[in-house]
Amino acid sequence: MAAIKADPAGAVIGLDFDGTLAPIVPDPADARVDPHAASALVRLGGLVGAVVLVTGRPAATAIAYGAVPGGPGLADVPGLVVLGQYGLERWEAGQVTSPPPPPGVDRVRAELPGLLAALGLTLTGGEEPGVTIEDKGRALAVHTRRAADPEAALRALREPLAKLAAESGMQVEPGRLVLELRPAGMDKGHALSAFLAERGARSVLFAGDDLGDLAAFEAVRLSGLPGVTVCSASLEVAALAQRADLIVDGPAGVAALLSALAGALSGP
């Protein structure tokens, strides 16, 4: 933090979206950025070298869910870059660049409903309990948060989804009551490392809440830069807190930290 404050122009501020900038909610389509976090990032964007979101969401979805009615949203953060789908996509200045979907994604899309039915898991899109499929174009996530027994549903899914992923040339990404089948070969660590090199970063902060963020924490360490890893704490994930330099209380705590940093960098 001292390095960031001493040389803000050399600092990269990296952030995850769900559970870090946006509170966790039952339906992934309802997730929205914490307005205080968005305001703080709008201030920070003009003070540091770069603000970058590194997220499992499609980059355009993070921007859409980063909108704040009547206030500044993530799209208003000066110079913001969003590395979506674990770094496969990039949003910058309103433009998204992304590679074509991997060949295996069509097979996963076709087979998932039958696989869930064979396991006795009901799909839900509304108030009824059940599991949901989130189709992200180049990846599909199976969410169990709204199942009658979320942990049991997750356990039942692990092996069959690992088999389908292997047969489809995809990999399983575990997260908070979710298993995602996504293309292999990219993770948040690679994405953040490449961004730090691209920007010639001289210090780095990365905040996250979930297992997928561990790779970004590792990238902070491996960069050799003065860096700080921040855990947006929850009762659902313990592994991140064990490896973090700072632990804050969920997205509200992240927003408070970003706001304090923006205040410190703005001067008196």
Ligand SMILES: O=P(O)(O)OC[C@H]1O[C@H](O[C@H]2O[C@H](CO)[C@@H](O)[C@H](O)[C@H]2O)[C@H](O)[C@@H](O)[C@@H]1O
């Ligand atoms: O890398 P992230 O930005 O943290 O995205 C990781 C996954 O987050 C989303 O799922 C999580 O948030 C949902 C909304 O709060 C919640 O309902 C779900 O239980 C969480 O796992 C998102 O839906 C996934 O696509 C992201 O990969």
